[in-house]
Amino acid sequence: MLINLDFEANEPIYQQLTNQIIDGIARKELKPGEGLPSVRSLAADIGINLHTVNKAYQQLKQEGFILIHRQKGVVINPDGVPKADESYRAQLQKKLRPIIAESICRDVDELEFLELCQSIYNSYKGGTTS
Amino acid sequence: MLINLDFEANEPIYQQLTNQIIDGIARKELKPGEGLPSVRSLAADIGINLHTVNKAYQQLKQEGFILIHRQKGVVINPDGVPKADESYRAQLQKKLRPIIAESICRDVDELEFLELCQSIYNSYKGGTTS
């Protein structure tokens, strides 16, 4: 999978990496059971430190996106990502609230906001395109 | 307005403060032209440093939520918050993408997501309740 990092962004590199892998899973480019590069090879590929990759992997592991077999390597969770529970839904709402508050202040009405979300959802439905 | 900060959270205090003021504007508890406390008094009220408050105010000023008259104090933008432009919409989409990607991975379907957004929008329509 192609990884594209912005080293000038405020968002930490490990967080960008985490998000891109989640994005790959959402786009079905990364499928359950599929292997990911080792921390060392991925770090070398994108020119960052292995600990930075490891931090992303640990985060993905803790949230159930991937499994890490000590010697076998890293694998997209073969059972699929754990489905949303109430804790996740609460956290989701907490993330969306300030975004929606600002949108309201800026006169983005509900319909426009929902259509934007819809269009993003649709972008994950089609082909292999990001 | 009531300010509630979580000093244990990962989110910086100045960011929490910024978000709460935006939330207050969205809820219409803070109205155009209304005054905000001085950096010193607000800092004293919530028990933080004046520079932390100032950082939040500067951010709100730069994004057009408030005006700061050198000696008169801080005021909610009397002309209202600048409406969403294309730059804001692009930034909004950038914020929503990773959130939606994770939701898709966790099997939150489009309808459920949209209804959550709707319910949040509705929470800003009613009374003075947060």
Place this chain on the structure above:
DNA sequence: CCATCTGTTATACTATAAATATAACAGATG
């Protein structure tokens, strides 16, 4: 058997951001 790969752990260092603590300046106000 041994070189090599895996994730993991530990330590150390640099750089940056967040938050605090003081202090001072300049324009208004009463």
Place this chain on the structure above:
DNA sequence: CATCTGTTATATTTATAGTATAACAGATGG
């Protein structure tokens, strides 16, 4: 003229991000 305003400057502490090495332990393949 004392007092309040935002603003600026400096310094310190703490935490996080990222890098740099190094080593360990389990597996694998030649």
